[in-house]
Amino acid sequence: MTFSDALARFTAVLASVQSLDTLQERLCEACRLLLDADGAVITSETVPDGRTTVAWTQLLSRRLESLQDSSGEGPLIESLATGEVVVGDFSPGTDDDRWPALRREIAALGFTGALIAIPLRSELALRGVLMAHREGLPRGTDPGDARFLGAAVGTAVLQNPAIGAQSHVFAEVLPDRDVVHRATHAVEVAAGVRYEDALALLRAMAFARGEELGTVAAAVVDGRLTLAPPR
Structure with a gap:
């Protein structure tokens, strides 16, 4: 798998x-x-x-x-x-x-x-x-x-x-907070989960891909990446 x-x-x-x-x-x-x-x-x-x-x-x-x-x-x-x-x-x-x-x-x-x-x-x-x-x-x-x-x-x-x-864990998110917010909302709606769950899924994908959270979020916003399950 x-x-x-x-x-x-x-x-x-x-x-x-x-x-x-x-x-x-x-x-x-x-x-x-x-x-x-x-x-x-x-x-x-x-x-x-x-x-x-x-x-x-x-x-x-x-x-x-x-x-x-x-x-x-x-x-x-x-x-x-x-x-x-x-x-x-x-x-x-x-x-x-x-x-x-x-x-x-x-x-x-x-x-x-x-x-x-x-x-x-x-x-x-x-x-x-x-x-x-x-x-x-x-x-x-x-x-x-x-x-x-x-x-x-x-x-x-x-x-x-x-x-x-601690708060420094999230410092890297601040420059990309707008795109992260938009991507999180997109996953929230598409997957039918709460906002914090959608953010958790974005973090998991960023870790798996070895990329910054902002990079993955931009790909979601642009439609190049989806985290929603197949319908």
Whole structure:
């Protein structure tokens, strides 16, 4: 799957969750749906006092995250340390014997299934993790989906000033703010998403293309680039 294909799918899924209140909640739920997971949680290390939980789809997601914090091990912790996608199998009879302390905690909780931890990156090296859980027998995770979410959600969430990114992150946008505004509005209307969601999608495309946000915005305004999903 190409990044463009994944972006089109993600845009369509994001448009379907517009009833949720915040951008973080909508992105988290869109990730859950794209990964065909039962729950998801997004954490960020952009705040001054360490990692924080940005959004989650259900209480079990938070609990599975908390167990990894308390045990000091697990897919989320390993993904933060290595910067790699980490999948843990917690189904009955699995040969996966990593993280014994976490396994005892998860067994006591009664969860069986898989945990998928995807590192979130942005162009400014801000870090976080998207962790999804699937109950029941293990199912494969599309590497293309994982790479896309790591880049797209990392760029969208980790550069959000509401969760810790500083104002200098957005300084490069100021000279192009008019064209960025027009492009964001165009995506907002075409894709059926909120303004801040459309801006998040523009940021994801700029990161993927290795271009400045203003350059991508100009291409959208000129009709040379579209982020809207196919109808």
